[in-house]
Amino acid sequence: MKKKQELLIDFIKQFDEHPFAIEMDGEKHLIGEGDPTFVVKVNKPIDIKELVKSTSIALGEAYMKGDIEVEGDLYTALNNFLGQLGKFSKDIKALKKLMLTSKGKKNQKKEVASHYDIGNDFYELWLDETMSYSCGYFKKKRDTLYEAQMNKIYYILEKLCLKEDMHLLDIGCGWGQLLIEAAKKYKIKGLGITLSEEQYKKFQQRIKEEGLDDRLTVELMDYRDLPKLKTSFDRIVSVGMIEHVGRDNYEAFMSSVDKVLKPTGLFLLHYISGMKEHPGDPWMRKYIFPGGMCPSLREVINLSAEYNFYTLDVESLRRHYTETLHRWNKNFNEHRDEIQEKMGIEFTRMWDLYLCACAATFNRGVIDLHQILLSKGVNNELPMTRWY
Secondary structure (H helix, E strand, C coil), rough: CCCCCHHHHHHHHHCCCCEEEEEEECCEEEECCCCCCCCEEEEECCHHHHHHHHHHHHHHHHHHHCCCEEECCCHHHHHHHHHHHHHECCCCCHHHHHHHHCCCHHHHHHHHHHHCCCHHHHHHHCCCCCCCCCCCCCCCCCHHHHHHHHHHHHHHHHHHCCCCCEEEEECCCCCCCHHHHEEECCCCEEEEEECCCCHHHHHHHHHHHHCCCEEEEEEECCCCCCCHHCCEEEEEEECCCHHCCCCCHHHHHHHHHHHHHHHEEEEEEEEEEECCCCCCCCHHHCCCCCCCCCCCCHHHHHHHCCCCCEEEEEECHHHHHHHHHHHHHHHHHHHHHHHHHHCCCCHHHHHHHHHHHHHHHCCCEEEEEEEEEEEEEECCCCCCCCCC
């Protein structure tokens, strides 16, 4: 009967696209051909049954607990390894409960809170001054993270072709920087909605500090309750929110947008997309984004047509997100000791793994970032060329 170590090596041998080494019990095993680009040190063997059930969870948990360590740059290791996600094992039956996304409002609020309500002080340590937690837009490689986030915000606002006193809705408004800039530059009237208590409180505070009480409002609200407002908007934007909706709720999301957007109004959807309709990564769903799922580009485009949304523009910002994640991870590790003291070693290793893994999957094209600009019905009043 094979030992645990031998079973582990046999399983890992399939991931041989890029050479690396496994160090275990004083022995080094080379995987793939050529000089190893990184070394995985196994302090405690991983149960082969867990690897077969979910390779992602087994390896992720082992790294979080320190059962395995990476000697060398973590991003480089993941960038070489995660291009082989198709080889990962995943027992759908055993993971059924984890991989299903609840349709219920109460559960969705709980899922959002588990990620976004872990403390504004935590996010302030490694996000930029705008508190933007989405892909930046790097006009120049030397742009700071703050400049890239402001570039992104103004790029979105320009795409929306805003005019004074237009009503702008931000679905999943985060800490509110986009609406603040829209109110200051374009003098719009805006509403932001979020399910995060922490974001809601912070945005309320920022509205008062900026003296924008007459122009901006934020509400704790599920997107499905928008029609109850009995109001309509000239423009709607949603940045990094539809990923939390779940595949069974995409129609409810688009229907809610349709019901509150004025005829010929514009809707900009900025979201992490998948190449195909994938249920998501088990480790990511268990520890980082419960219920999270990335829509494919084609299913969003197809669904848009059902609500008479005309597709005006589609743009990929994938490489901008890779760079954004590198900047976040650098900031994170500059505050690593402080974060570890506050949140614990396992959390810190988990979050470092999350940021590096996301950077790698964007870089490898496993996931993408799309901005889609839609109009509700035909709009012949917009400039005929890309005004932005």
